[in-house]
Each structure stands twice: as C-alpha cells, then as structure tokens.
Amino acid sequence: MNNLNPKALPGAEKQHLHLGYMRLSDSAPLIVAQELNLYTKYGLDVTLHREVSWANIRDKLIAGSFDAVQMLAPMPLVTTLGATGIRAPIITGLVLSLNGNGITLAPPLWEQMSALAPTSLHDRDPQATANAFATVQRQGDKKQVLTLATVHLFSTHTLLLRMWLRAGGIDPDHDVRIIVLPPAQMVDSLAQGVIDGFCVGEPWNSIAVAYGVGVLASSGFDIWNNAPEKVLGVLEDWHTRHPGTHLRLRLALMEACQWLADMDNREPIIELLSRSEYLDLPSDYLRPSLTGNISHDRGETPRQQKHFHVFSRYNAGFPWRSQAELILHQCEPLLGKVFDANRIASITQQCFRTDLYRETARLLEMQAPDKDYKTEGEHERPYVFSEGIELGSDLMLSP
Amino acid sequence: MLVDDHPERSASVEEKLKASGFEVICRLPTAAGILFQIEQLQPDLVLIDLQSPGRDVLESLSVVNSYNPKPVVMFSDEDDPAFIEEAVDAGVTAYMMEELNPQRVKPVIDLAIAQFKSYQSLRQALDDARTKLASQSVIEEAKQLLMAQRGISEDKAHKTLRTLSMETNQSLPEAARSVIQILGKNSGNGNNDE
Numbered sequence: 001m002n003n004l005n006p007k008a009l010p011g012a013e014k015q016h017l018h019l020g021y022m023r024l025s026d027s028a029p030l031i032v033a034q035e036l037n038l039y040t041k042y043g044l045d046v047t048l049h050r051e052v053s054w055a056n057i058r059d060k061l062i063a064g065s066f067d068a069v070q071m072l073a074p075m076p077l078v079t080t081l082g083a084t085g086i087r088a089p090i091i092t093g094l095v096l097s098l099n100g101n102g103i104t105l106a107p108p109l110w111e112q113m114s115a116l117a118p119t120s121l122h123d124r125d126p127q128a129t130a131n132a133f134a135t136v137q138r139q140g141d142k143k144q145v146l147t148l149a150t151v152h153l154f155s156t157h158t159l160l161l162r163m164w165l166r167a168g169g170i171d172p173d174h175d176v177r178i179i180v181l182p183p184a185q186m187v188d189s190l191a192q193g194v195i196d197g198f199c200v201g202e203p204w205n206s207i208a209v210a211y212g213v214g215v216l217a218s219s220g221f222d223i224w225n226n227a228p229e230k231v232l233g234v235l236e237d238w239h240t241r242h243p244g245t246h247l248r249l250r251l252a253l254m255e256a257c258q259w260l261a262d263m264d265n266r267e268p269i270i271e272l273l274s275r276s277e278y279l280d281l282p283s284d285y286l287r288p289s290l291t292g293n294i295s296h297d298r299g300e301t302p303r304q305q306k307h308f309h310v311f312s313r314y315n316a317g318f319p320w321r322s323q324a325e326l327i328l329h330q331c332e333p334l335l336g337k338v339f340d341a342n343r344i345a346s347i348t349q350q351c352f353r354t355d356l357y358r359e360t361a362r363l364l365e366m367q368a369p370d371k372d373y374k375t376e377g378e379h380e381r382p383y384v385f386s387e388g389i390e391l392g393s394d395l396m397l398s399p
Numbered sequence: 400m401l402v403d404d405h406p407e408r409s410a411s412v413e414e415k416l417k418a419s420g421f422e423v424i425c426r427l428p429t430a431a432g433i434l435f436q437i438e439q440l441q442p443d444l445v446l447i448d449l450q451s452p453g454r455d456v457l458e459s460l461s462v463v464n465s466y467n468p469k470p471v472v473m474f475s476d477e478d479d480p481a482f483i484e485e486a487v488d489a490g491v492t493a494y495m496m497e498e499l500n501p502q503r504v505k506p507v508i509d510l511a512i513a514q515f516k517s518y519q520s521l522r523q524a525l526d527d528a529r530t531k532l533a534s535q536s537v538i539e540e541a542k543q544l545l546m547a548q549r550g551i552s553e554d555k556a557h558k559t560l561r562t563l564s565m566e567t568n569q570s571l572p573e574a575a576r577s578v579i580q581i582l583g584k585n586s587g588n589g590n591n592d593e
Contacts, residue, residue, distance in 0.1 A: 055454035063487040084458055086483065153459040180459035182430055182452030 004251070004363055006042050010244035016045045017249065020057045020069040023050055023183070023279050025202040025289050026097040026230055026309055027070055031278050032269060033256035041255075042248035050278070053182070054152045055084075061235060062088045067242075068249055070096060071233035074154040074327045076351040083335055084154065089236035093356025094250050094317050096230040096257065098310035098392070100289065101157055101220030102205035103164060105133075105197035106190055109146075110215040110297075112136045124296060126222040126397055130168030133217070137175055147177040149186060149198040159330045160223045161199040167223075167397035173333065190214050201229070202289035202309070203281060210285060212298040219294070221307055225379075226314065226392040228323050236350070250360040257312035258364075266290045307392070314382065314392035315369060317361075319352035322373040400442035402427045402451050403491075408518045412446065415510050430456060444504060446511050449490040457494050489515040534572035541575035544582040 017039075021027040030048060033039055039046040049066065051057050058079055060066045076090040105113075113132035114121050116139070121129055137146055150157040162172040172178060181189055186204050189195045191213040198204075199220075208214030220227060232253060239246050259265055270290060274283040288294045292306040310316050328344050339347075354372045361368035367388040374385065377396045385391045401423060403409040413423040424440050427433060430453025437445070437460065447454060486492050489512040495504060538560065545556040564574035 052450060052452045053454040055458050056449055059449075059483060059487055059492070063484040065487055152455045179434060180456045181434075182455065184452065185431060 003365070006248070006251075009042070009248060009251075009363070012043050012245040012248050013242040014067065014245045015043060016047070017067040017245070018047050018049060018065065020049050020051045020060055020066040022054070022057065022070065023281070024100075024230075025273070025279075025286050026100045027279065028260055028269060028273060028290070028309075029096050029253050029256040029311060030070055031273055032260060033252045035269075035272055036256065036259065038252040038255050039249075042252045044245070044248055044252065048278075050280075054155075058084070058088075058090075059086065061090070061233065062086060067238065067245075068232055068234045070230050072152060072155045073228040073231050073323075074156065074159070074331060076231065076233050077324060077328055077347055078154045078331060080347055080351050083331070089350065090233050091236045091239060091351050091353050091356075092231040092233050092319050093246070093353040093360065094232040094253060095228045095319050096232055096253065096311070096317070098226045098229055098314075098316045099219070099221045099307060100229050100309045101160055101199060101201050102216050102294075103129075103161060103197060103199045103218045103220075103223075104190070104205045104208045104214035105217045106193070106195075107213070107215055109133075109136065109196050110217065113217075121217075124216075124218055124222065126164065126218045127167060129217045130164050130170075130397065132168075133165070134168035134170050137170060145175075145177045146196045147179060147194070149179050149181045149189065149195045149200075151180065151183050151186070151200055153180055153334060154331060156220065156227055156229050157199040157201065158334070159327065160220050160227070162330070162333075163397050164199075164218060164223050166399045169399070187211060187213060203285040206288045206295070207285050209295050209298055216294065216296040219305060219308060221305070224396040225394050226307070226310060226316075227396075228320070228327075231319065239356075246356070247359065247363075250356065251363060254312070254317055254360055254364060254366075257317060260309075260311040261313045263292065263306060266292075310392065314390060316392075318357050318369055319354055320369075320372070320374060321348045321352050321354065322376055324348040324352040325373075326376055400425045400427065400436070400440065400445045401447075402430065402433060402445060402453055403448040404428050404451065405448070405518070408515065411518065412511050412514045415514055416507065419506065419510060421507060429453075433457065434460075443495070444507060445494045446507070447492055447494065449487065449492060454492070486512060490519070491515045534575075537572050537579065538575045541578040541582075544579060548582055 019030055021030045034046060034048060054072060054075065057069045057071065058075060061069050076092050078084055079086065079088055079090045113136050116135045117128060117132040119128060121132055140146065148161060150161055161178065165172045165176065170176060183200055183204050186198050186200055187208045190198060190208055191211065205216050209216055232250065234246060270283045270286050273279050273286055274281055279286065288302065289308045292304055292308050293302040294305050294308060295302045325344055325348050328339060328347065332338050358368045369385060369389050376394055379394050381393050382390055401409045401412060406428065409426045413426060416423055424442055425436060427436060430451045433453045433456050445457060447457060491511050493508050493511065541560060542553060542556040545551060545559055546553060560571060560574055560578065564571045567574060
C-alpha cells in the first residue's frame with residue numbers, strides 16, 4: 001500500500017491504548033484496523049470498547065479512561081465550547097467517515113405524504129419529500145405535533161433533520177417536536193407510534209425498513225452531499241503528551257479507511273462487524289448501507305448508493321475548517337445564541353487540525369488539500385479542487 | 400430521580416439518600432420513558448447509571464428548547480476533571496434540573512458514588528467467591544470419578560488432573576470438566592456438571 005517504514009516514525013509515547021466506539025456501521029474503520037493488524041503494524045496495542053452513549057464516549061475521554069474515540073463531527077467543537085456541560089478542548093486530525101445517515105418515517109405518515117404530493121415521491125427527491133412532509137404537517141391537527149427523534153442533540157443527524165425540515169418551510173423549533181432517544185429504542189418507538197420518524201445512522205434505518213415499521217424518506221447524502229460524519233477525537237492535552245502515538249494511530253486508521261474505500265472489501269467485513277464482540281447485530285442489517293444497496297421500503301427493489309458511507313475517498317479524512325464553521329453556525333439555534341466570527345474561527349482552528357491530517361497524508365504518500373477552507377454547497381458532482389485533489393459533490397438543501 | 404437497571408443498587412442509593420433527608424421521587428429501571436417521566440415528575444436532580452443509554456437523552460434537555468424548557472446541567476465543576484474521573488470510575492453521574500446550590504447537591508452525588516463503588520466491590524467479591532466455589536466443586540467431582548473408576552488414590556487423581564490440564568493447556572477446572580464429561584458418560588449414570 002505504501003513504502004512507509006513504521007520503525008522510522010517518531011516513537012510511541014504510549015503503546016497500549018483504549019478506544020471507544022458506538023454500535024454503528026460506520027465504526028468499521030476502528031474494527032477493521034484491529035482485524036487487519038494495522039494498530040500492531042504501527043506498534044500499538046489497542047483495546048476497543050463498545051459504548052452505550054455519546055455522553056460516555058466524551059466523559060471517558062475526558063476522564064482518561066479512553067485515549068481516543070470515535071465521535072460525531074460536531075462533538076469536538078461543542079465540547080471545546082463547553083456547550084454540553086463539560087468543557088474540554090478536544091481536537092481531531094482525521095475524519096473517519098462521510099454520510100451514513102437517513103431519515104426514516106412511519107409508513108402511515110409516508111402514505112399521507114405520497115397521497116398529497118404533486119409528483120411521485122418514489123425517487124426520494126429530498127426537496128420533494130421535505131415539501132410533502134410540510135404539507136402533512138400543515139394539514140394536521142395543531143395539537144398533535146409530529147415528533148421526530150435523533151440520537152444526540154449535537155449530531156450530524158440533528159443538523160441534517162433540521163436542514164430537511166427548513167427546506168420544506170418548517171420551523172424545526174416550533175412546528176415539530178425533536179427529541180433524543182437511544183438508537184436501540186428508535187425502531188421500537190417508531191413501531192409503537194411514540195415517534196413519527198427519526199434521523200439516525202446505519203444500521204437503524206435498514207432495521208426499521210426490514211421490520212416494515214419505517215420508510216426511508218431521504219438519505220443523509222441527499223440532504224448534504226458528503227457531510228463529515230464521524231471523527232477521531234482526542235484531548236488536546238493528550239495529543240501534546242503523545243504526538244508520536246497519535247500519529248501512529250492516525251496512520252493505522254487512515255490505512256483502514258483506505259482499505260474500506262474499496263467497495264470489494266465491504267462484503268467480507270460484514271460478518272466480522274456483526275460478531276458479538278463488535279456490533280453484535282445481524283449481518284443482514286449491516287449489509288445494505290455498507291455495500292451501498294439500500295432498500296427504502298420493505299419489498300422495494302434496493303437502489304445502488306455507493307456513497308452511502310464514504311471512507312477515505314475524495315480526501316474524506318481531511319477536517320475542513322469551512323465545514324467546522326458551518327457546523328458551528330448550525331448549532332447556534334440549538335444553543336440559543338450567536339457566536340461572533342472570531343470565536344467561530346478560533347474554535348475551528350483549535351479543533352479541526354488540518355496540520356495533523358497533512359502530516360499523516362504525507363507519510364502515506366497521499367496528496368492533501370493545501371487550503372483549510374473551501375466553498376460549501378456549490379458542487380453537484382465530484383470536482384478537481386487543486387492539482388491531484390479530487391473532492392466529492394457538496395450540495396445541500398436550503399430553505 | 401434514579402435511573403439504574405440494578406434494582407438492588409438503586410434501592411441502596413435510595414435508602415442512603417432518604418436517611419440523609421433527601422426524597423427520591425422515582426426509580427427508573429431503564430432509559431425507556433425517561434423523557435416522559437422527567438416531564439411528569441420534574442425532579443430537581445437525576446442520578447443515572449453510566450451504563451444507561453439514557454444519558455444522551457438527558458443531555459438533550461440541557462439546551463434551550465421550547466418543549467423542554469427546564470435546563471439540565473451536568474453537575475460538575477468545569478475545572479474539576481478529578482470529579483468526573485471519580486464518577487466515571489464508579490459508573491454513575493448526575494444532572495441538575497435547575498440551578499441548585501452546589502453545596503447541597505455535592506453530598507447527594509458523593510453518596511451515590513460511594514454506593515456505586517461499594518456495590519462494585521461487593522459484586523466483584525461475590526463473583527470471585529462464586530467462581531472459586533464452582534471450580535472447587537468441579538475439581539472435587541472429577542477426582543471422585545477418577546478414584547471410583549480407576550481405583551486410584553485422591554493424591555493420584557489430583558496429579559492426573561493436573562497433568563491433563565498442563566498437556567491440554569486448560570485450566571484445572573476446565574480439565575476437570577472434560578474429565579467429568581468423558582467419565583460421566585462412560586459410567587452411564589448421567590453424572591455430569593449440569
């Protein structure tokens with residue numbers, strides 16, 4: 001894969017590491033790195049810990065029980081800001097994955113939307129589904145507010161859901177109720193009618209579709225093409241004390257992401273991910289999104305969506321500061337405040353460490369973008385950013 | 400409010416809290432329904448097991464939201480990672496539902512941490528004792544079988560077990576279980592470790 005000699009790298013200040021991850025399909029890079037012995041290749045001995053909440057992931061990182069964790073892209077930013085109770089500077093030098101989410105709605109709601117929509121919703125055009133949802137919401141009983149769930153307040157899921165709602169002309173703070181539920185309770189809550197829909201990561205959309213209790217209305221990709229999803233988070237202070245270990249960890253995970261970029265490698269890892277020591281979920285639920293063959297409704301022919309999870313491809317690992325700024329702006333209404341431009345710029349520069357990505361990429365003989373910011377939301381297909389750098393499309397729904 | 404799926408542990412926390420003059424308005428075994436319960440009961444403080452997936456739900460209430468107007472703030476001094484560490488180690492954490500006097504809240508959390516810790520060590524001791532007891536009885540049973548079927552002394556039976564354990568790279572109780580399985584079947588008396 002490359003000519004890098006791990007022995008020539010700066011030494012690891014710490015070799016035995018504890019990494020936290022959640023029970024999601026896009027935890028694949030952390031698990032694949034273990035199974036392909038990539039941690040070992042870089043002189044690291046890694047113990048993986050499956051966690052039950054993002055709050056635990058964050059707190060155990062802060063408490064030092066974990067050295068590094070898989071995190072939702074907004075988390076390093078909002079934790080550094082102190083928006084969730086605990087303030088701690090968390091940085092990322094590697095985006096582990098793009099996309100991977102979906103909005104799934106209860107079948108009766110979907111039927112109502114389809115009946116009222118001027119054109120067929122079969123193609124899942126995101127603007128058309130957003131409009132149809134808004135139509136149902138406006139015609140509905142005002143006392144019976146539609147309830148939608150995400151798994152964490154400061155998640156890409158919440159941001160995507162709000163973008164989709166606003167695109168249809170809905171005020172996400174007043175016209176609907178958005179709540180947080182644990183992922184494992186999503187499908188059940190949808191089946192019981194406790195909620196009308198959710199925006200979550202895989203495999204929970206596919207599980208709802210397989211049970212026939214949900215219809216996938218829109219993929220996360222269709223709302224925001226190639227949005228940053230999971231990142232590798234470490235404490236800023238931990239990085240200062242363990243720069244060599246951090247570099248080796250990023251190298252191992254970037255190689256795992258490169259390996260996962262090859263669609264031919266996806267099917268072989270599904271059984272592995274499904275094992276009880278990892279995700280402990282049936283292979284059949286992990287397969288649709290990882291192989292990019294998604295069913296939107298039970299009985300409907302699956303559709304090819306190879307971009308459903310993006311690892312490594314299109315410089316996916318690069319922590320774009322323009323995206324961090326966008327995320328922070330989108331978090332403003334959730335926090336009920338507006339940050340000044342300087343604060344946004346300084347948090348972004350502190351948390352999204354483009355320098356660390358470039359250091360890793362150089363060692364792997366990969367080209368990295370030489371700028372930290374790019375225009376967002378203007379490219380409807382992959383494009384050449386600069387010589388040798390191809391980026392994915394970046395369209396997003398807007399009101 | 401207590402959210403903990405170990406009933407004995409949450410009962411002991413409740414008891415200690417009551418003894419210190421605090422009122423426990425609800426003990427929830429799972430995170431299911433946590434949102435509803437909080438809206439209904441409006442607790443001042445929520446103590447929650449770290450193994451409960453309900454933490455992300457609780458934290459979502461901390462932010463301005465017209466449907467959940469009560470702020471929930473994670474109880475921790477922002478400059479005190481030692482406290483977070485202690486709570487994480489013990490496996491419990493807490494959320495304040497409204498601005499309370501930290502002087503009044505701290506003892507509640509300390510008490511919960513202490514209860515969780517003692518439950519942890521009690522459970523560990525119990526597990527150790529159970530494992531030890533089970534191992535001893537299985538070894539004893541294997542020895543009796545060997546002695547009866549091969550007509551050897553207890554000492555010889557013990558040595559046979561130990562040799563088997565070393566040769567097959569199994570622990571002594573594991574080797575004993577294999578012996579019981581094989582000899583138990585041979586003797587036809589259905590004597591196995593079930």
